[in-house]
Amino acid sequence: MKQTNRSILFFILTAATILRCYDLFNIPMTHDEFSALFRLRFDSFSELIEKGVKVDGHPAGIHILLYYWTSIFGTSPWVFKVPFIIFGILSSLLSYLIAKKWFNETVGLITASYLASIQFTVMYSQIGRPYISGLFFCLLLVYFWSNLVKNPYRKFYTNGVFFVLSAALCAYNHHFSLLFAVIISIAGLFYLPKNKIVPYLLFGVGIFLLYIPHLPIFFFQLSIGGLGGVDGWLSVPKYDFLPNFIHYLFNYSTLSILIAFAILLFGLKQNNFKITFSKKYILFSALFLIPFLIGFYYSRLVNPVLQFSMLIFSFPFFYFILFGHLKNQKTTANAIIVGSIIIANTFSLIWNRQHYSIFYNSVYAHVLTDHKEFEEMPRIIESNPRFTAYFIDNQDIDTNFFRYESFKDIADFKDFVADISQKNDELYFGSYSSSDPRLVPIILEYFPKIKHQKNYFLGSSYVFSKKITRGLGIQSTITQHFEGKSAKKWNVLPSSRIIDTASFSGKKSFSFDTEIEYGLVFTANLVDLAPNPNNYIDISIQAKSKKELEDILIVAQINNKDGEQIHWSGADFNNFHSTKGQWNTFYHSIKFSDVYLSSPREDCTLKILIWNKGKKEFLVDDFTISVRYGNPILYGLYKKV
Numbered sequence: 001m002k003q004t005n006r007s008i009l010f011f012i013l014t015a016a017t018i019l020r021c022y023d024l025f026n027i028p029m030t031h032d033e034f035s036a037l038f039r040l041r042f043d044s045f046s047e048l049i050e051k052g053v054k055v056d057g058h059p060a061g062i063h064i065l066l067y068y069w070t071s072i073f074g075t076s077p078w079v080f081k082v083p084f085i086i087f088g089i090l091s092s093l094l095s096y097l098i099a100k101k102w103f104n105e106t107v108g109l110i111t112a113s114y115l116a117s118i119q120f121t122v123m124y125s126q127i128g129r130p131y132i133s134g135l136f137f138c139l140l141l142v143y144f145w146s147n148l149v150k151n152p153y154r155k156f157y158t159n160g161v162f163f164v165l166s167a168a169l170c171a172y173n174h175h176f177s178l179l180f181a182v183i184i185s186i187a188g189l190f191y192l193p194k195n196k197i198v199p200y201l202l203f204g205v206g207i208f209l210l211y212i213p214h215l216p217i218f219f220f221q222l223s224i225g226g227l228g229g230v231d232g233w234l235s236v237p238k239y240d241f242l243p244n245f246i247h248y249l250f251n252y253s254t255l256s257i258l259i260a261f262a263i264l265l266f267g268l269k270q271n272n273f274k275i276t277f278s279k280k281y282i283l284f285s286a287l288f289l290i291p292f293l294i295g296f297y298y299s300r301l302v303n304p305v306l307q308f309s310m311l312i313f314s315f316p317f318f319y320f321i322l323f324g325h326l327k328n329q330k331t332t333a334n335a336i337i338v339g340s341i342i343i344a345n346t347f348s349l350i351w352n353r354q355h356y357s358i359f360y361n362s363v364y365a366h367v368l369t370d371h372k373e374f375e376e377m378p379r380i381i382e383s384n385p386r387f388t389a390y391f392i393d394n395q396d397i398d399t400n401f402f403r404y405e406s407f408k409d410i411a412d413f414k415d416f417v418a419d420i421s422q423k424n425d426e427l428y429f430g431s432y433s434s435s436d437p438r439l440v441p442i443i444l445e446y447f448p449k450i451k452h453q454k455n456y457f458l459g460s461s462y463v464f465s466k467k468i469t470r471g472l473g474i475q476s477t478i479t480q481h482f483e484g485k486s487a488k489k490w491n492v493l494p495s496s497r498i499i500d501t502a503s504f505s506g507k508k509s510f511s512f513d514t515e516i517e518y519g520l521v522f523t524a525n526l527v528d529l530a531p532n533p534n535n536y537i538d539i540s541i542q543a544k545s546k547k548e549l550e551d552i553l554i555v556a557q558i559n560n561k562d563g564e565q566i567h568w569s570g571a572d573f574n575n576f577h578s579t580k581g582q583w584n585t586f587y588h589s590i591k592f593s594d595v596y597l598s599s600p601r602e603d604c605t606l607k608i609l610i611w612n613k614g615k616k617e618f619l620v621d622d623f624t625i626s627v628r629y630g631n632p633i634l635y636g637l638y639k640k641v
Helices: 002-021 031-038 045-053 061-073 077-102 105-117 119-125 132-150 156-173 175-188 194-223 241-248 254-270 279-301 316-323 331-352 355-359 363-374 385-394 410-420 439-446
Strands: 379-381 426-432 449-456 459-465 474-480 509-512 518-525 536-544 553-559 565-572 584-591 605-611 618-628
Touching: 002 077, 002 105, 002 119, 002 331, 031 061, 031 077, 031 385, 045 061, 061 077, 061 156, 077 105, 077 119, 077 132, 077 316, 105 119, 105 316, 105 331, 119 132, 119 355, 132 156, 132 175, 156 175, 156 194, 175 194, 175 279, 241 279, 254 316, 254 331, 279 316, 331 355, 363 379, 363 385, 363 426, 363 449, 363 459, 410 439, 426 439, 439 459, 439 536, 439 584, 439 618, 474 518, 509 518, 518 618, 536 553, 536 605, 553 584, 565 584, 605 618
Parallel strands: 379 426
Antiparallel strands: 426 459, 449 459, 474 618, 509 618, 518 605, 536 584, 536 618, 553 565, 553 605
């Protein structure tokens, strides 16, 4: 039986290797890997620490590993990733050994199967950052810690030395893996016999001594608010964070969830549906939940740091909780269970999650290469200058394009597009997900059809055209011209402010004065207006004044069915150049991929209005609201596609 179970384990590790090494030489670099790579180019170790590590927000360990690894083997993307692929494969093995130690071989094989085949671990095994390495170090720590607490009178000091070294690796890897090491170390005090407490505390002193060289870096990063390296871009986690994360642990796959549920029921039936909460279940529940709870409430009360990657160090224990009640099964049953898990997860990884097609098609490369087909037209690319330089140095890139960073601001960009539209019928534009969503509607003003759109994880490339009559992108458009009776969705009050002495189009416009602070309110059910959660809503307004158009905002807010505001955004007119006495266009866009709705979409109401914050006098015409199709895979590696 043991030999056959080893064959099953070998199958699991083989599957883990294949899923991580598929098309190894074409796995692209991610944003964070580029960031790390550019912070390795130093001539001395001290310079590496001062200019490469301290500014990052992560501990020094993995950066030092990459510094020496790349100095020996080079900086090719696949070389950069190899250590982490190995960490990922060995993490599956360690999870098996730990689960076998605390439960039995069946639980070990099941846990190893999930770590081998879910997107969470496959993807982070292909990314050279301190996540899968941290999982490996944390599991290594738990393995030697388990030896200490389960067999305290057998090789106590040998296991203690490896426990200390593993904890130090956790501390040098990531601040959340350090947190995990603290939690598991404290847990040991509740498991060891009294006569082992003092030497165990000395192990803690040893861990601290090994960490002392890193304390100046830690306190420096803490002083600049950079722990975690997230630079303030994360949003506050919502209360559905944990359910979404657990869903992700099954590849967002109904089939994978049903298989897990069937295994759960099978185990419960074997135990006559008796659920016992022993000490080990409390332990592993705490190891899974405490890092989440600390990260969650720290993020809500202090500074947002929590994301799925932060829970990679403790998530395997969720499978211990779920399947730990299973009795040890016969070889055939183990093979069926493991085979079902691996097949279902591999199927969902490749087809449902589209991991290889999404992850392997890097937007950072494609925005720079897609334009090769369109040499006859102007090309604008919004990209990271350092990424652009990397690809130009390493690939055959046509550099005959305009760089978005060369524009002073969005107003300068608009003026440039207006200028080139005089002599061109088409325009190429490539951009990241971080780009201002107003850039596309600005282009559409001058090139009104989307002829071509390629979507990638974290970005898209487009071709805009004047020449075609039908195109991609725009789903629907609603415009208030003030010419006839207003539609039900519009509240144009007071109607006495509709005038016929000036207009952008037609004969009429709406006149704001110093008495009107809020006006021209558009209200619609969110699902009726923008049914897809990836939609954009683009708003454009024509406005005219004898004075500067400033302190005037286009406002969008979303309310739930109780009238509570759950989203607000605004765009100031002074973001754009305006000419006194002439009609000028102003924009606002809502990118729903970045909007969290705490209520169901069908219960949400969208309200769009003009806020005359500065109490100015001006005219408004052609208040247009367009619904534009978004990028369904923009965040497809993390969210359900």
